[in-house]
Amino acid sequence: MNNVISFVRGSQIRPINESDRICYVIQPFIQEVLDRFIESHNLGTAIEQAATKHEEVAKKFFDINYSNVEESFSLKQEFLFPQENPLLALHYSNTLFPSFLGKSGTKIIKDESILPDIHNLLYLCAQSNLSYDQICQQISEPTIELLDKLIKCSIVKEREHQKSSVPPETPGVFRLQHAGLLYRTKTTGILVDPHLHSNYGIPQLKSDISRAQLEGSVDGILISHPHYDHWHYPTLMMFAPETPIFVPKVPRATIMCEDMEARLKSLGFTNVIAVDWYAEPIAIGDIEIHVLPFYGEQPLVPEFARPIHPDLRNWGNTYLLRTEYYTSWFLIDAGQEPMKSMFEVAEYVKEKIGTVDLLLSNFQPLSYNSIGTNLSGWGIDIVANLLSNPQIFSVTNKEEGEYVALLGPKGVAKVCAIVGAKACLPYAHSWAEIGQPGVNDEQLIAQVEAELKNLGASTQVIPWKIGDGYAVKNGEVRDLAILEGALS
Numbered sequence: 323m324n325n326v327i328s329f330v331r332g333s334q335i336r337p338i339n340e341s342d343r344i345c346y347v348i349q350p351f352i353q354e355v356l357d358r359f360i361e362s363h364n365l366g367t368a369i370e371q372a373a374t375k376h377e378e379v380a381k382k383f384f385d386i387n388y389s390n391v392e393e394s395f396s397l398k399q400e401f402l403f404p405q406e407n408p409l410l411a412l413h414y415s416n417t418l419f420p421s422f423l424g425k426s427g428t429k430i431i432k433d434e435s436i437l438p439d440i441h442n443l444l445y446l447c448a449q450s451n452l453s454y455d456q457i458c459q460q461i462s463e464p465t466i467e468l469l470d471k472l473i474k475c476s477i478v479k480e481r482e483h484q485k486s487s488v489p490p491e492t493p494g495v496f497r498l499q500h501a502g503l504l505y506r507t508k509t510t511g512i513l514v515d516p517h518l519h520s521n522y523g524i525p526q527l528k529s530d531i532s533r534a535q536l537e538g539s540v541d542g543i544l545i546s547h548p549h550y551d552h553w554h555y556p557t558l559m560m561f562a563p564e565t566p567i568f569v570p571k572v573p574r575a576t577i578m579c580e581d582m583e584a585r586l587k588s589l590g591f592t593n594v595i596a597v598d599w600y601a602e603p604i605a606i607g608d609i610e611i612h613v614l615p616f617y618g619e620q621p622l623v624p625e626f627a628r629p630i631h632p633d634l635r636n637w638g639n640t641y642l643l644r645t646e647y648y649t650s651w652f653l654i655d656a657g658q659e660p661m662k663s664m665f666e667v668a669e670y671v672k673e674k675i676g677t678v679d680l681l682l683s684n685f686q687p688l689s690y691n692s693i694g695t696n697l698s699g700w701g702i703d704i705v706a707n708l709l710s711n712p713q714i715f716s717v718t719n720k721e722e723g724e725y726v727a728l729l730g731p732k733g734v735a736k737v738c739a740i741v742g743a744k745a746c747l748p749y750a751h752s753w754a755e756i757g758q759p760g761v762n763d764e765q766l767i768a769q770v771e772a773e774l775k776n777l778g779a780s781t782q783v784i785p786w787k788i789g790d791g792y793a794v795k796n797g798e799v800r801d802l803a804i805l806e807g808a809l810s
C-alpha cells in the first residue's frame with residue numbers, strides 16, 4: 323500500500339496543561355531557592371533571597387510567613403489543588419530537522435471540546451494504512467487544517483505503508499523505550515506506559531519504535547503513575563477512543579497528580595478503567611489484569627516524611643498479568659516510602675496469586691534526597707513533586723543511597739525472593755538506540771544478581787535490549803527465551 327499517512331521518525335508531540343504552565347513559570351524561582359541553599363545551607367535564608375529576586379512569582383504563587391519561612395513556605399492552596407487543569411496546547415516538532423527549517427508548531431486549545439477531533443486525527447494518522455484523502459473524509463475542516471500543518475512540519479507524511487513488526491502469535495513481553503512494554507499472548511496485546519513520537523525521546527536517536535510498528539497488536543493500555551516519563555497522553559491519542567485504558571484512581575486532583583481518568587475522558591476515550599488496588603481482576607482478551615498498589619517514589623524522606631497535605635501523592639498502580647503462557651508483575655518505579663513498601667504487596671502476591679514467572683522493575687536506587695539541585699535535567703513535573711513537600715529542598719543534594727524511594731538492586735532482589743520469581747528483567751532505564759541496553763543496565767544487573775545470591779534466591783536476571791522480546795520458545799508454556807531484535 324503506497325501513499326498512506328504515517329508518523330515520521332523524530333516527530334514529537336508535547337502537551338502543556340495549566341499546571342505545567344504554572345510549573346514553567348515558577349521553575350526559575352525554585353531553581354534559585356536550590357542555588358541559594360547550596361551557598362547558605364539554610365533553607366529559610368535561601369527562600370527569602372530567592373523571593374526577593376523573583377518577587378512577583380513569590381507573591382502570586384506562594385504563601386510565605388516571614389517569621390517562620392522554612393515551615394510556612396508553600397505553593398498556595400488554589401494551585402496545589404486546582405479545580406480545573408485544562409489542556410492549553412499541543413506543541414509539535416520534528417527534532418531531526420534544524421530549527422531554522424521551522425519544523426515545529428503549536429496547536430492552541432481554546433475549547434477542550436475539540437480534543438476528541440484531534441484524538442481522532444492522531445489515531446487515523448497512527449494506523450499507517452489510510453491515505454490523505456481517506457483521512458480528510460473522516461475529519462472536520464479545522465482538523466484538516468491541523469493535518470496540513472502536521473504534514474508541513476514533518477510530524478506525519480505520506481509514505482509507503484509501514485508494517486507492524488510485532489512477531490505474530492508469539493506470547494511474551496517486549497521491551498520498548500524507557501518504561502514502555504508490550505505484553506502479548508497469541509491473541510491479545512497489552513501496552514504499558516507508552517511513549518511513541520514523544521518529547522521525552524532523545525532527539526538524536528537514529529532508531530526508535532514507531533506507532534505504526536504496533537498497529538494491530540494492542541488491545542488495552544496500562545498506565546502506572548502520573549510522572550511524565552510514564553504518562554504521555556499524545557501517545558495514547560494515537561490509539562482508538564474505545565481502547566481500554568487502565569489508570570490509577572486519583573481521589574483528589576492535585577498539581578502533582580492530575581485526575582488521569584478525567585483527562586482521558588476529555589480526550590474522547592470511552593473505556594477508561596480506574597479501580598481500587600486489589601480489585602477483582604479484569605480480563606482483556608485472554609490476559610487477566612490485577613491492579614496492585616504502587617508504594618514508594620513519593621517526595622518523602624525520613625527527615626520530612628509527610629507531605630504538606632496527605633492528598634499530595636504520586637498515585638500509581640503496579641499490575642500483575644496472568645496468562646496461559648506466563649504470569650508477570652511489573653513494578654515500574656515502585657519501592658519504599660516511610661510508612662509503606664512493596665514488600666507487603668509481594669507477600670500478598672505470594673499468598674493470593676502464587677509464583678511470578680517474570681518480574682520486571684526499574685533497578686535504579688533513586689531517591690528524592692539524591693536528585694541533586696539542577697532542575698534542568700528533570701521533567702517539569704519534578705517541580706510539582708518537590709512542592710508537595712518543600713522542606714525536601716534541604717536534602718536533595720545528599721549522597722545517593724542514604725534513603726532509597728525506589729527498590730534499588732537490594733529491594734528488587736528481595737521482592738524476587740518473596741514471590742519466587744523465575745526471571746527478573748530490568749526496564750525503565752531511559753531511552754536508547756534499538757538493540758542497545760538501557761542506561762546502566764549492566765552494572766545494575768550485576769548488583770541485583772549479587773543481592774539475589776546473598777538471599778539464596780534462584781531468580782535468573784535476564785539482560786535484554788530495547789526492541790528485544792522475552793517470549794515462549796516453540797509454543798512451550800512457561801519456557802521463555804530472549805528474542806533478539808524482535809521489534810526491529
Ligand SMILES: [Fe+2]
Pocket residue numbers: 547549619655
Ligand atoms: Fe516515577
